[in-house]
Amino acid sequence: xxxxxxxxxxxxxxxxxxxxLFFVKEHYIIAGLLLLGxxxxxxxxxxxxxxxxxx
Amino acid sequence: xxxxxxxxxxxxxxxxxxxxxxxxxxxxxxxxxxxxxxxxWVLILAIEYLRLNKExxxxxxxxxxxxxxxxxxxxxxxxxxxxxxYEIGAFPQSLAIATIIMAAYTDPAxxxxxxxxxxxxxxxxxxxxxxxxxxxxxGTLFYSILGSIIAVIAEKPKLxxxxxxxxxxxxxxxxxxxxxxxxxxxxxxxNVLEESL
Numbered sequence: 001x002x003x004x005x006x007x008x009x010x011x012x013x014x015x016x017x018x019x020x021l022f023f024v025k026e027h028y029i030i031a032g033l034l035l036l037g038x039x040x041x042x043x044x045x046x047x048x049x050x051x052x053x054x055x
Numbered sequence: 056x057x058x059x060x061x062x063x064x065x066x067x068x069x070x071x072x073x074x075x076x077x078x079x080x081x082x083x084x085x086x087x088x089x090x091x092x093x094x095x096w097v098l099i100l101a102i103e104y105l106r107l108n109k110e111x112x113x114x115x116x117x118x119x120x121x122x123x124x125x126x127x128x129x130x131x132x133x134x135x136x137x138x139x140x141y142e143i144g145a146f147p148q149s150l151a152i153a154t155i156i157m158a159a160y161t162d163p164a165x166x167x168x169x170x171x172x173x174x175x176x177x178x179x180x181x182x183x184x185x186x187x188x189x190x191x192x193x194g195t196l197f198y199s200i201l202g203s204i205i206a207v208i209a210e211k212p213k214l215x216x217x218x219x220x221x222x223x224x225x226x227x228x229x230x231x232x233x234x235x236x237x238x239x240x241x242x243x244x245x246n247v248l249e250e251s252l
Binding site: 004005008011014015018021022025027029030033034037038041042044045048049052 | 056057058061062064065066067068069071072074075078114152156159160163188191192247248
């Protein structure tokens, strides 16, 4: 399970790095799509992770 | 326990990040980036081989995926095919980017809407989501409308030997590319990203 958690954090890092790279290269539309599309499932995933850690 | 349903959805949407490939330089450490793409695909197949042989436990798998190829393999294969075809000049960059992002978001959108509003709701959500992404990236109404219809139709059939995660990528991009080559068809932007890292 620890590996899965690390993998989930890696997913977050991937989204953040990709968004920043597109933003830096002034491809704002792609950067925006990556951020917006992942925000809702990312938020839900974070809630699930927090609940798991509380238990 | 981690919510496996949300985990699956998040994995799916993160797949949109595959478009970072287009920012990579053509040669990395003197090796063409196409070879790295092939290596990545082999890695995915190796993980799936271990999973099917019960040597690796992968979270978020559906019940029916226990004895058949998992959806992440289908999705990654579809994306690798698109990127490979782009490398040999078969698919335009604009369509490759639009299709990968569209597939990453539309499939979960259809799934969620199906659950909440039924089949019709799922279809409408799929059409809206894919149309929006095609339109934002391509900016051509003709390809956006057609692409979204093809994507939703491709996603619909549930076949054992051909997953919707592959179909939702391959069918729209192939049909739209062929259409764009026909004389008199509306012009399609070829490149949306000019600069690499």
